[in-house]
Amino acid sequence: MLKDVTIGQYYPTGSVIHKLDPRTKILFTTAFVVMLFFLNNLWGYLATFVILATITLLSKIPVGYIIRGIKGLVLIIMLTVVLNLFMTPGTVVATLGPLTVTLEGLKVATYMALRLIFLVVGTSIMTLTTSPIDLTDGMEWCMRYIPFVRRYAHELAMMMSIALRFIPTLMEETERIMKAQKARGANFETGNIISRAKNLIPILIPLFISAFRRADELATAMEARCYRGGENRTRMKQLAFEFRDGASLVLMFVMIVGLYLTTWIQIPLLFPV
């Protein structure tokens, strides 16, 4: 159950994509996500698919692993598709009892589904190829250029890296406590919603207690090593912008512009423009 969560996970393979500076990846992912919402025909989605497929191949992450990340979102995607399919007014192409499917609905539903899938795949490639520490370092650097957020850049980044660091720990802890209670005959698999919710108490209470204990110990350990926030703090690993980052930034620029240009294509693909 908990093992299926791939969002935010790191999958080391040592590929070119992994070696890129996190800032490069963050910039590209941001630009890519924004661009996704500008696309207005299937040519654009086709181009996006090609770009994502290339990056996935370069990253050497098994395709199945990335697809597993989408599985968790199947419900949301289905809901979006169904709502758009039946709720969009326009030229009717089919009727199903009181429900009508319009050409426009078909188009919007397809676009939305593709958009969501590409959004998840694109962002998960970033997290799969970047270690949490690199990711937060990159974010901290990026946040320094956002007004208002700038002052708290270090604190936010530290909070984020602690949160990321403790996700697997807390998951492990949850599993351990669950097993311990199961060993005492607890049953989490059957029963109605209310009894299931009640059954969570023996897990949640020990989990909260241990989370607070860990937080407390971590704070003490950090203070014992004189942690006082971001000011004048140096790093052991400096982010370094290398040739490959420059090269990939140029490539990215070309790709984003290319994606934008697809919105001007007037030749219909599957759907009329």
Added chain:
Amino acid sequence: MSVEIKNLSHTYSEGSPFEFKALKEINLTIEDGSFIGIIGHTGSGKSTLIQHLNGLLTPTSGTVLVDGKDIFETKKAQLIQLRHQIGLVFQYPEHQLFEETVQKDVAFGPRNQGLTEDEIDQRVRQSIKMVGLDFDAIKDKSPFELSGGQMRRVAIAGVLAMEPAVLILDEPTAGLDPRGREEILAQIKSLHSQKQITVILVSHSMEDIGKMVDKILVMNEGEVVFYDTPNRVFTEISTLESIGLAVPEVTYLMRRLKEKYPEIREDIFTVEAAKKEILKVVRG
């Protein structure tokens, strides 16, 4: 209850870069009423092994037979029944406490078994007494205001209250002071002899288990190295040392003494036995 482990293998995160073979083709039989010690280095597969015995983990291949029945072929409900019979005390069991009072927490297991209130009350009293705590003094306290050692005992009582036929304890003395360790081990020992239940004790310390168990199971990198009586296991000093384990201090002493007194016995692992042997040799 006899437990038979057949060709049991377990691989964590199979098919991912984090794949780890924790158990490799384990075969062994644990006889009814025996007292087994499991020992091995960190990551040798001890904890993984014991979690298969009550079906908390499902094997990658192989199986576990309890009283001749394959536990992974039964239905979910029967597996829950099985967990009432095979009590498992995890490492640092005090982290599983959750109720408002000690009494309620210990009652969690028996309540899951569907016993009547009278039976539950009786079992809670008994098991709290068994772990050496004063029922009346402690029953209404919150488990979180107890000392570490007391919390550990309450958590162990929580499993004992289910009256399992097989009791498995994963490093029950980890992080306790020497006195707490002695006491808990003595209580486990007396529980075994009084109730005739099968006990499986996982430990890091040869000293602790050497003097109380019938058989020691030595594990290394997911495989069984030895499964024999302490006498025989402790003579394999070089193999044990090569996998990062040691024999009890007193056994090393006897070995050194043998250099001077060739007639002295080496297969000794308690101070009591060493004393007798030394006196015997010295007095001729």
